[in-house]
Amino acid sequence: MQDLTQCPDCQGFVPAGFERCPNCDRGFSSGPLRRVAAAALSVVTGGAVAMTLMACYGGAPQAMGPMPEKPSTCREGAEAPPPGSPGADPNAKPCSEGPTNSIATGESEAPKPPPPGS
Amino acid sequence: MTHRRLDVVHERFFPAYVVWELTLACDQACLHCGSRAGSARANELQSDEAIRVARELAELGAREVVLIGGEAYLHPGFFQVVRALSESGVVTQITTGGRGVTPELARDLARAGLAAASVSLDGLEATHDTLRASPGSQRAALSALHSLRAAGIRIGANTNLNRRNRDELEALFELVCEHGVESWQIQLTAPLGRAADRTQLVLQPYDLLDLVPRIARVKERARARGVHVMPGNNLGYFGPEEARLRSWHPGGKDHFAGCQAGRFVLGIESHGEVKGCPSLQSPEYIVGSLRDTGLAELWRSEPRLAFRRDSRAIALTGFCASCPFGATCLGGCTFTAHALLGAPGDNPYCHYRARDFAKRGLRERLVPTEPARGEPFDSGRFRLLVEPLDAPEPELSRAARVQVTRPAVRRA
Numbered sequence: 177m178q179d180l181t182q183c184p185d186c187q188g189f190v191p192a193g194f195e196r197c198p199n200c201d202r203g204f205s206s207g208p209l210r211r212v213a214a215a216a217l218s219v220v221t222g223g224a225v226a227m228t229l230m231a232c233y234g235g236a237p238q239a240m241g242p243m244p245e246k247p248s249t250c251r252e253g254a255e256a257p258p259p260g261s262p263g264a265d266p267n268a269k270p271c272s273e274g275p276t277n278s279i280a281t282g283e284s285e286a287p288k289p290p291p292p293g294s
Numbered sequence: 295m296t297h298r299r300l301d302v303v304h305e306r307f308f309p310a311y312v313v314w315e316l317t318l319a320c321d322q323a324c325l326h327c328g329s330r331a332g333s334a335r336a337n338e339l340q341s342d343e344a345i346r347v348a349r350e351l352a353e354l355g356a357r358e359v360v361l362i363g364g365e366a367y368l369h370p371g372f373f374q375v376v377r378a379l380s381e382s383g384v385v386t387q388i389t390t391g392g393r394g395v396t397p398e399l400a401r402d403l404a405r406a407g408l409a410a411a412s413v414s415l416d417g418l419e420a421t422h423d424t425l426r427a428s429p430g431s432q433r434a435a436l437s438a439l440h441s442l443r444a445a446g447i448r449i450g451a452n453t454n455l456n457r458r459n460r461d462e463l464e465a466l467f468e469l470v471c472e473h474g475v476e477s478w479q480i481q482l483t484a485p486l487g488r489a490a491d492r493t494q495l496v497l498q499p500y501d502l503l504d505l506v507p508r509i510a511r512v513k514e515r516a517r518a519r520g521v522h523v524m525p526g527n528n529l530g531y532f533g534p535e536e537a538r539l540r541s542w543h544p545g546g547k548d549h550f551a552g553c554q555a556g557r558f559v560l561g562i563e564s565h566g567e568v569k570g571c572p573s574l575q576s577p578e579y580i581v582g583s584l585r586d587t588g589l590a591e592l593w594r595s596e597p598r599l600a601f602r603r604d605s606r607a608i609a610l611t612g613f614c615a616s617c618p619f620g621a622t623c624l625g626g627c628t629f630t631a632h633a634l635l636g637a638p639g640d641n642p643y644c645h646y647r648a649r650d651f652a653k654r655g656l657r658e659r660l661v662p663t664e665p666a667r668g669e670p671f672d673s674g675r676f677r678l679l680v681e682p683l684d685a686p687e688p689e690l691s692r693a694a695r696v697q698v699t700r701p702a703v704r705r706a
Contacts, residue, residue: 177620178619179389182547187537188534189537191619191621197360198531198650199646199649206644225303225549226302226548227299228524228548229300229554230526231311231360231527231529231561231572232527232573232627233573234360234412234572236451236478236523236649237296237298237478238300239296239476266465289573
């Protein structure tokens with residue numbers, strides 16, 4: 177599994193060691209730009225990758241919290257502003273996924289081990 | 295979070311997520327059905343056999359089992375299987391067209407322990423009913439959503455996107471919202487089963503240039519309405535929208551991490567045959583029968599089930615061989631790549647790939663060359679044609695115009 181970073185411009189992933197974003201072609205290769213870019217890039221994988229399993233003949237996973245009491249309305253704009261943006265709750269917890277480096281963040285579920293003998 | 299969230303790099307593989315075709319009997323005959331469902335197979339697992347399999351799944355640590363068909367509720371042992379799974383602590387779901395889901399059936403399902411249901415919605419009413427080859431089908435599906443929800447079962451929807459319904463994506467999103475759906479899985483119609491007979495229905499690779507960003511925008515809008523939009527495994531990969539598409543929460547950095555068939559995913563066909571993913575082509579990927587061999591033994595020792603456990607086992611070819619994301623993506627969805635070019639490892643249904651061609655003023659076109667045989671989970675063959683990005687849409691080729699529809703083999 178490759179180490180990937182995320183391009184600060186297009187948000188696409190960038191394999192470690194790449195000097196340009198494969199998606200938007202932003203460069204990370206020289207002088208001050210490289211330092212700024214390196215600071216902006218964060219490693220999002222590193223030996224452990226969490227994934228939400230899907231299969232096309234199954235359905236989407238359901239959240240495991242309590243069932244909503246009434247059907248979703250079609251009201252737009254109910255989403256909380258993203259962290260760090262104006263109006264965001266400074267005490268809001270980070271998203272439970274965050275970086276997919278699940279060991280570093282401890283945010284993904286540990287796999288349920290199969291029973292002995294399996 | 296969900297039972298589907300796993301660290302997929304570690305090597306303690308187990309069937310965390312299982313899709314089990316309980317019967318091939320179906321009350322609809324969808325034009326794009328990968329399993330060509332309609333009649334039950336002649337030798338489907340009997341109720342007592344199915345209950346034994348349910349116990350084996352629980353013993354192997356399965357977290358979640360999705361019962362599909364055909365229509366799973368047409369199997370005589372359906373409720374017993376739901377009960378056996380749920381009483382073993384396995385999160386049990388169904389995926390259904392919803393035609394036979396009455397309020398009574400929904401209440402019985404809730405009593406049996408069903409946790410959630412995903413109802414297929416393949417477009418607005420006219421499109422849905424056309425694709426499902428069944429007038430009134432969408433009304434039945436929407437009614438099923440309400441019956442299931444009223445019974446206390448969590449409801450989701452799933453949609454196969456293709457050239458017939460792609461323009462309805464945003465309108466379908468409104469419909470999903472209006473009906474209280476909690477989660478919506480969107481995937482591409484792969485030319486598998488009956489969809490392989492209708493090659494004009496399936497998307498061209500360059501269609502992803504428009505479609506993937508639209509899906510990402512819909513996902514963001516959906517969050518505001520409390521709907522989780524998740525892409526199926528054959529939708530991606532590694533364009534700028536990858537993290538937005540695959541992450542459960544805003545700001546998440548999830549990405550596709552390779553096909554999980556036989557690693558954490560398992561598929562079971564209604565006669566007990568096993569493969570690494572329910573959508574894999576049966577002739578090539580069935581590894582054995584649960585009538586002959588226990589599930590634990592198949593899981594541990596059958597190398598053809600474990601073909602994705604070694605990332606080097608499938609050689610990347612074509613564009614994927616030199617793709618910067620190849621070592622992570624591993625060629626995307628196995629069954630989709632196989633359905634297009636006859637083998638995994640080179641997958642034209644890829645957003646990064648389509649964008650890369652587009653940057654060079656080019657696009658790839660799939661040209662059908664060989665029809666499918668007419669069996670469940672089969673596929674034909676295409677060749678790839680590279681042409682200018684702004685080439686006019688050619689008239690449908692003779693091969694594409696011909697509806698190679700063959701009647702499903704009736705064995706029961």
